[in-house]
Amino acid sequence: MANILRVLGFLIIVVALGRWGYDCQRYGDTVYYTKTSKITVTSTVDPLFGTAVESTTTEQGYWLGLLDSAFPFGALPICGFGGALVLVGSLQVRSRRKKGLRD
Amino acid sequence: MKTPTLALVATLFIGTTVVSAGPKTVILGNTEKYKNEVRFVSDAPLEKIVGTAKEISGTFSIDLQNVGATSGSFTVPVRSMVTGSSSRDSHMYDTDWLDADAYKNITYNLKSLVVEKTDNSTPGRTVVNGTAKGEFFLHGVSKPLDAKVKITYLNESAQTRGIASGDLVLVNAEFSVPLKAHGVKGKGNIVGTKVGESITINAQLFGTSADH
Numbered sequence: 001m002a003n004i005l006r007v008l009g010f011l012i013i014v015v016a017l018g019r020w021g022y023d024c025q026r027y028g029d030t031v032y033y034t035k036t037s038k039i040t041v042t043s044t045v046d047p048l049f050g051t052a053v054e055s056t057t058t059e060q061g062y063w064l065g066l067l068d069s070a071f072p073f074g075a076l077p078i079c080g081f082g083g084a085l086v087l088v089g090s091l092q093v094r095s096r097r098k099k100g101l102r103d
Numbered sequence: 104m105k106t107p108t109l110a111l112v113a114t115l116f117i118g119t120t121v122v123s124a125g126p127k128t129v130i131l132g133n134t135e136k137y138k139n140e141v142r143f144v145s146d147a148p149l150e151k152i153v154g155t156a157k158e159i160s161g162t163f164s165i166d167l168q169n170v171g172a173t174s175g176s177f178t179v180p181v182r183s184m185v186t187g188s189s190s191r192d193s194h195m196y197d198t199d200w201l202d203a204d205a206y207k208n209i210t211y212n213l214k215s216l217v218v219e220k221t222d223n224s225t226p227g228r229t230v231v232n233g234t235a236k237g238e239f240f241l242h243g244v245s246k247p248l249d250a251k252v253k254i255t256y257l258n259e260s261a262q263t264r265g266i267a268s269g270d271l272v273l274v275n276a277e278f279s280v281p282l283k284a285h286g287v288k289g290k291g292n293i294v295g296t297k298v299g300e301s302i303t304i305n306a307q308l309f310g311t312s313a314d315h
Contacts, residue, residue, distance in 0.1 A: 032150050036189045039153055041142065048262060049255045049273050050228065054307050056140055056155050058185070070190075 002092035009085030012078060016064075020075035023063040034065035034072055126166040129272045129310040131159060131177070136266065137273065137309035141179055145299040152191070152298070158183035159308065163213060165272070167256060170231050173216040177308065179209045199290045201242055210240040211248065229256040235276065241285040250278035250306075259312075270312040277305050 024031050027038060038059040046053040068074035131139050139159040145152040156179045163175020181203040185192055196203035215236045222230040231254040239248035257263050257271040279301045282294055294300055 033188060033191070035187045037185065037187045039155055039185075039187050041153075046273075048266070049257065049271075050225065051230070051253065051255050051273065051275070053137065053273070054140065054142075054305075055138060056142065056157075058155070058187075072190075 002089045005085045005089030009082040012082030016075040016078040020064050027063045031063045031065050032067050034068050035063040126164045127312040129163050130313050131161045131310040140307050142305045144303045147299045149297045152186050154186035156184040170218050175213045177211045206243050213237040227258045242287050244285040250276045252276045267311045272310045274308040279303050
């Protein structure tokens with residue numbers, strides 16, 4: 001059980017950080033807080049008005065943030081949860097080893 | 104026979120001149136190519152937030168012979184503002200922030216324009232750079248607000264008619280809104296850390312003259 005907790009915790013950390021890194025790459029910037037749409041501004045010089053005309057497009061999606069402390073949690077709190085599982089697993093292994101040495 | 108013809112031509116010419124001169128009412132509206140858009144940016148130490156609003160309505164009166172007297176009103180519904188995060192948007196509409204239920208709209212009442220530069224070098228096109236003077240109404244608080252503006256005015260022509268009838272007007276405006284001055288306090292100490300104390304706003308407004 002202790003080893004399962006440690007592996008599970010480690011997997012949660014790897015998946016959360018991996019997903020966050022992948023989402024940052026998809027978004028094109030560091031995503032500090034979870035985003036559900038991406039706003040892109042394009043500016044072109046309009047020949048009729050002779051000035052720059054801007055247009056924004058919104059792409060719907062989901063990009064995992066790093067710091068969200070409420071649901072949906074960001075990668076860092078998820079890593080904290082994963083780290084806690086690793087810690088609990090490690091403590092269990094340690095106490096078992098100590099118990100084994102005593103016996 | 105010559106005199107009545109000349110008189111008729113003169114009347115028509117003067118009539119046309121009178122119609123094209125004087126104040127014109129411009130109504131904002133979208134076309135396939137030109138859209139009304141407001142972009143707002145909050146640049147705080149912890150996060151830069153870029154948001155947009157597209158449901159802009161408004162009218163203004165402009166007289167190319169007296170651009171300083173330009174006046175009008177522009178409205179953006181609070182709930183049309185989006186920031187790229189649905190949970191943040193719902194916080195933004197909350198009572199701690201813009202209180203969208205109590206104050207449904209953000210309004211700018213343009214009272215006058217201080218003209219800095221006018222460019223008529225291209226026939227049929229007038230470009231005016233200046234500072235708009237008006238009142239900005241946000242969160243139930245109205246404050247005087249200056250905005251840097253560039254107005255590009257196109258007289259109706261065969262080219263403009265392909266887009267819309269009437270004269271075409273494109274306005275680019277930039278200004279900054281201090282949240283505290285409008286009583287927007289936010290939750291905890293978020294203003295100044297995750298949300299900027301001032302919000303920079305860029306507006307692109309497109310309209311056509313109604314008097315055609």
